[in-house]
Amino acid sequence: MNILHLPVSFAAILSSISTLLLTNEAYLDPGSGSYLLQLLLAGLLGSLFVVKASWGKIKGFFRHLFGRGEETPPDEE
Amino acid sequence: MKNSQRLTASFRDPSGFLFSGNGSIYRQINQAYHENYQALMESGLYEKLVSENLLIPHKEISVEPAEPSLAYKVIQPEPIHFISYPYEWCFSQLKDAALTTLAIQKLAYQHGMSLKDCSAYNIQFHRNRPILIDTLSFELYHEGEPWVAYRQFCQHFLAPLALMAHRDVRLGQLMRIYIDGIPLDLASQLLPARTKLDFALVSHIHLHAISQRYFAGKTVHKAKVTRRMSSTAFLGLVDSLESGVRRLQWEPRGTEWGDYYQATHNYSLEAVEHKLTLVKQFIDHIQPTSVWDLGANTGLFSRLASNQGIPTVAFDIDPAAVEQNYRACVSGESTHLLPLLLDLTNPSPSLGWQNQERKSLLERASPDAVLALALVHHLAISNNVPLEWLAKFFASIGPWLVIEFIPKSDTQVGRLLATREDIFPDYTKQGFEQAFKSLFTIHRAIPITDTERVLYLMEKHKDVRENFNPS
Incomplete structure (x- = not known):
C-alpha cells in the first residue's frame, strides 16, 4: 500500500468503527477526534514503544542468532 | 488584599x-x-x-x-523577568519549549499525574531555559484515559514546528493569529506531501486532522468506548511526539555560523572595536537594571550588558539571527540574555479576549535602557517613519537611549536609497539631533572611528540623574 494513501484508508477505518461509538445526536465536541484518535492508535503506539525500548535486546538476539555476537572484552588479570 | x-x-x-x-x-x-x-x-x-x-x-x-x-x-x-510569547520565539526556542513540555509530562506520569493543559504560553524562558510557569497544569491521571492535552500539544507545538521546518520558518507567525494554536486541518493542508512519510507527522497532524473533521458534530458516548489507553500506549504516544519533535530541524541559511555580524556589515575591525568600547562605556555610565537591544542581530552588543548580569532582551526581525543568538546563548550559557523575534514596524499587539489576554510589547515591560544600533535608517528610510515620531517611540520605552545615527553618505543607507526617490530632506545629523532634543538630553555624541556614523548617549528629559557625569 502506498503510504501516501494512508489518510484515505484511515477515513474508511473511522467510518467502519464510528457506528460502534457514535450516535446521531447533533452535539459538537471538538475534542472527540483527538480523544478517539489516541485510542485508535493506542495499539500501534504501544507496540512501537515496546520495540523501541527493547531495541538493544532485539539487536543482540539477532546478532547472537547469526553468530555475530558482540566482541567480548579481554579478560582482566 | x-x-x-x-x-x-x-x-x-x-x-x-x-x-x-x-x-x-x-x-x-x-x-x-x-x-x-x-x-x-x-x-x-x-x-x-x-x-x-x-x-x-x-x-x-x-x-x-x-x-x-x-x-x-x-x-x-518566582518572578519571570520578561514574559514572551510563542510568536516571538525562534525555531529552537519553540522546539526546546515543546521538549520541555514532554519531559514534564513523562515525569508527571511517573508520579500518577498528567498535564491537563499544554499551552505554549505556559512555558516561559527563565534564565534563558524553558520552564513551566503554570503550577496548576497538573491533574491526577486516571488509568486508561487518553491524554486530554494531546490536541493542544499538537496545535501549539508540533504543527508550528512542522510548518517552520518543512515549509517556511515564517509560518511560526500563524501562532499570532490562532491563539489556541494552529488548526490541524490548516497545518495538514500547508505541509508538503513528504511529511506523510514521517510517522509522527502523519499520525499526529494529518490523521489527527482527519479524525477531528470526521468526529466533529458527532456525539461520542464515552461509556460505550470500551477501548482503554494502556500504560505502554500512553508512554508510546508521548515518545512518538518527542521523536517527531526531535526529528524536526531548521538551519539558518545564507550566512556562515558565527560570522553573521561580520558577513552582513561593512564595518572595519577598528570601527567594530570602537563601537563596542563606546557602547560598553555608555552602559557603564547608565548602570541599567534592564536593557532592550532593538535590532540586536545576533546579540554582539547585547552581550555587553547581559555579560555583566543585566537582564537583556535582544530583539531582531530576522529569524536566522534570533536562532543563531539563541543557540549561542544556550551553548555559552548566557543566562541573562533573551533573544526574541520582533518586527519593530509591526510589534506584537494586544491579543485574545477583549484584547487583554496577551499583552502588546510595550505593555509588558519598560527597560531602563534601550540600545538602537544601526537601526534608525531602517525605520526612518525603509519604513518612512518621521524622525520626531522615532524620538517619541524611544521616549515611550525607557529613560535611557544609546542610539546610532548613520548618514546618507554611508553605504548601508545608500543601498536603501538606491532604488527609490530620496524624500527624506531632514534625514541629516542636524535633523536627527533636532528631532531627539525635544524629548532627550544628548549627553554624548561620538563619531565612530573609520565611519561617518555617530553614537549618542541620550536621557529622557524628565528622568535626568543627579549624579550622572557625562565626562
Missing part, C-alpha cells in the same frame, strides 16, 4: 488564577483544585520538577486571596 487585581492571562482555568497586589504577582488556587495541588506537592513531582528546572518554584503565602469564596491557597511564584 487591597488593590488586588486579577490578571487577564489566566481566566480560563477553574483551578485558579493570577492576580497582582502590593507590586507582586500571586496565584490563587481554588478549592476545586485542592486534591490535584496536594497530589502535586505530596507525590514528589513538584520537588522533582523544580530540581530539574522544569517548573517555576513557588512559596505558599498568607495574603488575602483575590476571590476568598473560591480560594484554597495563595502561592507566590
Whole structure:
C-alpha cells in the first residue's frame, strides 16, 4: 500500500468503527477526534514503544542468532 | 488584599488564577483544585520538577486571596523577568519549549499525574531555559484515559514546528493569529506531501486532522468506548511526539555560523572595536537594571550588558539571527540574555479576549535602557517613519537611549536609497539631533572611528540623574 494513501484508508477505518461509538445526536465536541484518535492508535503506539525500548535486546538476539555476537572484552588479570 | 487585581492571562482555568497586589504577582488556587495541588506537592513531582528546572518554584503565602469564596491557597511564584510569547520565539526556542513540555509530562506520569493543559504560553524562558510557569497544569491521571492535552500539544507545538521546518520558518507567525494554536486541518493542508512519510507527522497532524473533521458534530458516548489507553500506549504516544519533535530541524541559511555580524556589515575591525568600547562605556555610565537591544542581530552588543548580569532582551526581525543568538546563548550559557523575534514596524499587539489576554510589547515591560544600533535608517528610510515620531517611540520605552545615527553618505543607507526617490530632506545629523532634543538630553555624541556614523548617549528629559557625569 502506498503510504501516501494512508489518510484515505484511515477515513474508511473511522467510518467502519464510528457506528460502534457514535450516535446521531447533533452535539459538537471538538475534542472527540483527538480523544478517539489516541485510542485508535493506542495499539500501534504501544507496540512501537515496546520495540523501541527493547531495541538493544532485539539487536543482540539477532546478532547472537547469526553468530555475530558482540566482541567480548579481554579478560582482566 | 487591597488593590488586588486579577490578571487577564489566566481566566480560563477553574483551578485558579493570577492576580497582582502590593507590586507582586500571586496565584490563587481554588478549592476545586485542592486534591490535584496536594497530589502535586505530596507525590514528589513538584520537588522533582523544580530540581530539574522544569517548573517555576513557588512559596505558599498568607495574603488575602483575590476571590476568598473560591480560594484554597495563595502561592507566590518566582518572578519571570520578561514574559514572551510563542510568536516571538525562534525555531529552537519553540522546539526546546515543546521538549520541555514532554519531559514534564513523562515525569508527571511517573508520579500518577498528567498535564491537563499544554499551552505554549505556559512555558516561559527563565534564565534563558524553558520552564513551566503554570503550577496548576497538573491533574491526577486516571488509568486508561487518553491524554486530554494531546490536541493542544499538537496545535501549539508540533504543527508550528512542522510548518517552520518543512515549509517556511515564517509560518511560526500563524501562532499570532490562532491563539489556541494552529488548526490541524490548516497545518495538514500547508505541509508538503513528504511529511506523510514521517510517522509522527502523519499520525499526529494529518490523521489527527482527519479524525477531528470526521468526529466533529458527532456525539461520542464515552461509556460505550470500551477501548482503554494502556500504560505502554500512553508512554508510546508521548515518545512518538518527542521523536517527531526531535526529528524536526531548521538551519539558518545564507550566512556562515558565527560570522553573521561580520558577513552582513561593512564595518572595519577598528570601527567594530570602537563601537563596542563606546557602547560598553555608555552602559557603564547608565548602570541599567534592564536593557532592550532593538535590532540586536545576533546579540554582539547585547552581550555587553547581559555579560555583566543585566537582564537583556535582544530583539531582531530576522529569524536566522534570533536562532543563531539563541543557540549561542544556550551553548555559552548566557543566562541573562533573551533573544526574541520582533518586527519593530509591526510589534506584537494586544491579543485574545477583549484584547487583554496577551499583552502588546510595550505593555509588558519598560527597560531602563534601550540600545538602537544601526537601526534608525531602517525605520526612518525603509519604513518612512518621521524622525520626531522615532524620538517619541524611544521616549515611550525607557529613560535611557544609546542610539546610532548613520548618514546618507554611508553605504548601508545608500543601498536603501538606491532604488527609490530620496524624500527624506531632514534625514541629516542636524535633523536627527533636532528631532531627539525635544524629548532627550544628548549627553554624548561620538563619531565612530573609520565611519561617518555617530553614537549618542541620550536621557529622557524628565528622568535626568543627579549624579550622572557625562565626562
